[in-house]
């Protein structure tokens with residue numbers, strides 16, 4: 481297998497890749513206002529959910545020339561509530577919205593060095609505390625408006641989701657994985673993921689996938705379960721094809737692609753995650 485794995489900003493690194501060469505893009509971008517991976521200005525740190533959706537769609541538009549006309553794109557995007565983490569603002573921010581000195585002094589690494597959500601004034605409409613923002617749907621619609629063809633809205637249901645402490649709504653136990661294509665004719669190997677039906681015949685697996693989350697050690701907690709990526713790689717790319725993850729994180733897409741006989745292109749901007757992905761990949765080969 482020929483893998484191209486590099487540490488840096490995907491929008492720079494992609495320029496080394498041959499146009500129209502990628503069979504499958506599968507990824508999970510940073511979600512809006514959920515985590516701090518790399519600091520100011522990173523994707524996910526936008527002032528509003530709308531700005532996030534627009535920037536994320538810009539990001540995928542820039543990658544589009546590198547996809548084959550028959551390519552598949554699977555993007556897992558998470559949602560959040562307006563005002564989520566609002567209780568932490570006083571700890572993180574002073575009245576002018578600047579990070580407090582006390583918070584800077586904590587020198588914590590990921591996730592806690594700034595408030596999870598920017599301070600946005602409530603407007604009684606979309607912007608009101610407790611509002612589910614429907615970010616995945618907004619993103620999918622934005623992509624459609626830019627010409628991407630949406631083929632599936634896969635529900636990744638998480639049977640092992642930890643119980644929530646909330647008492648005035650239901651525990652959220654799923655995420656969306658959108659399947660986009662560029663053209664009406666595209667590669668798709670349904671047989672590769674068919675499941676056994678009650679009548680003993682193989683059938684379409686449907687668009688609700690019950691897959692447990694897979695915790696890893698280390699600082700990166702937003703990892704893809706290998707089984708989720710496996711399903712996508714199997715139906716979305718030919719053997720020996722090229723699979724691309726523009727937000728490689730801990731390297732799940734790389735490991736799965738290698739195991740399934742696909743070449744992988746993977747870019748990750750955070751050096752620590754990149755190093756972790758390297759060691760995880762080496763281990764995966766030893767344990768085969």
Ligand SMILES: C[S@@+](CC[C@H](N)C(=O)[O-])C[C@H]1O[C@@H](n2cnc3c(N)ncnc32)[C@H](O)[C@@H]1O
Nearest residue numbers: 489490517702703704727729730732748749750
């Ligand atoms: C949700 S995580 C991906 C997790 C991955 N699916 C896994 O299984 O580990 C998003 C990753 O994108 C990285 N990232 C954010 N902006 C980036 C950029 N412009 N170029 C490359 N990587 C980026 C972050 O550092 C983070 O590791």
